[in-house]
Amino acid sequence: MRYKAVLFDLDGTILDTIGGLAYTMNVARSxxxxxxxxxxQVRVMVGNGIRNLIKRSLANETSESVxxxxxxxxxxxxxxxxxxxxxxxxxxxxxxxxxxxxxxVKLAVVSNKADVPSCKLIEHFFPGVFDxxxxxxxxxxxxxxxxxxxxxxxILGVTSAEAVYVGDSDxxxxxxxxxxxxxxxxxxxxxxxxxxxxxxxxxIVSNMDALLSALIxx
Numbered sequence: 001m002r003y004k005a006v007l008f009d010l011d012g013t014i015l016d017t018i019g020g021l022a023y024t025m026n027v028a029r030s031x032x033x034x035x036x037x038x039x040x041q042v043r044v045m046v047g048n049g050i051r052n053l054i055k056r057s058l059a060n061e062t063s064e065s066v067x068x069x070x071x072x073x074x075x076x077x078x079x080x081x082x083x084x085x086x087x088x089x090x091x092x093x094x095x096x097x098x099x100x101x102x103x104x105v106k107l108a109v110v111s112n113k114a115d116v117p118s119c120k121l122i123e124h125f126f127p128g129v130f131d132x133x134x135x136x137x138x139x140x141x142x143x144x145x146x147x148x149x150x151x152x153x154x155i156l157g158v159t160s161a162e163a164v165y166v167g168d169s170d171x172x173x174x175x176x177x178x179x180x181x182x183x184x185x186x187x188x189x190x191x192x193x194x195x196x197x198x199x200x201x202x203x204i205v206s207n208m209d210a211l212l213s214a215l216i217x218x
Contacts (some may be wrong), residue, residue, distance in 0.1 A: 005158045006100060006215055007149065008183075009167035010111035010118055010135075011046060012189025014093050015125060017113075018043050019086030020079070025057055028075040033068050034058075043190050047169045049142045050075060051111040076114065083117040089125050090188060092208035097129050099212055107154045108132040110149055112142050112171065131156060149181070164215060172200035180198035184214045 011017045026036035037057060045056040054071050058070060100107060107130045111118045118135025132155050134148055142149055153163060165176040168189025173196070176183030185201040187193040194205050205211045 002217065003070070003105060003155050003162060003164045003215060005106040005108065005153070005163040007108045007110050007152060007163060007165045009165075009169070010109050010113055011170050012191070013090075013166060013172075013186055014097075014109070014190075015087055015121060017087045017121070018046065018190065021046060021053070022084055022086035023086055024075055024079045024082065025053065027053070027078050028071045029057065031074045032071055033063075034061060034066065039133060046190055047112065047171050049136050050079075050114055052142075062190055080114075080116055080120070083121055084124050087121065087125075090208075094126070094129075096208050096212045096215075097126065101129065102112065103216065105215075106131045106158065107157060108152050109134065110143070110152050110165075110175075111135045143171050144178050146175065146179040149175060163210075166211070168196075170195070173199055173201055184211065186211060187205040 020040040022039040025042050031035060045053050051072060054068055054075060058066060058068055058071065060177050089124060097107060109118065109122055109130055113135045115135035115137050119133050121135045122130055132152055134152055138140055153160060160180045163181055164184060165179065165181045166184045166186065167175070168186050169191050173183050173185060183203065185196045185204045187196060187204055187206050193204060203214060205214055
């Protein structure tokens with residue numbers, strides 16, 4: 001059937017945000033007297049929200065004086081102001097989005113990234129493209145819980161049977177399963193093709209043409 005709506009993850013799916021996330025993580029670490037971490041180390045820690053990113057970043061720190069809440073606050077203060085820095089749309093993603101939009105497909109972003117920077121990033125890089133953007137808010141559970149997906153589908157006026165979820169991680173695969181939706185996994189993001197295979201991805205695409213083809217099936 002033809003999908004009436006496509007829900008996208010943000011980080012690693014439509015935007016390459018790892019440069020900005022890694023830089024901000026190291027700004028926050030430095031404010032607590034900690035050494036920086038390499039980008040590739042930060043990459044594998046992303047996917048379950050900023051608090052979990054910080055928890056993983058601090059996992060091997062021995063100093064009892066490091067306050068995770070302070071690191072979180074420092075991260076958020078800097079990132080909200082600088083989230084656009086070192087962040088880029090994946091080549092060709094705008095063409096995919098505009099093709100879907102021209103076909104009358106409703107588009108949404110559902111991300112574990114905090115809501116304020118999520119909305120700021122989408123407004124900057126994709127103005128007027130998405131029908132709804134929802135990042136994480138402290139009063140709602142993170143993906144793979146289905147609550148925010150259900151809220152998004154209700155706002156779009158479609159059912160889970162009429163929609164598909166697109167993401168780059170195991171979290172996105174589980175989100176789709178929990179939400180009774182099919183999932184298209186992209187392997188240009190923060191997880192490798194093999195990682196996605198090992199985490200039960202059923203439809204993996206490696207380029208924008210394949211993504212569009214997977215989303216406009218009749």
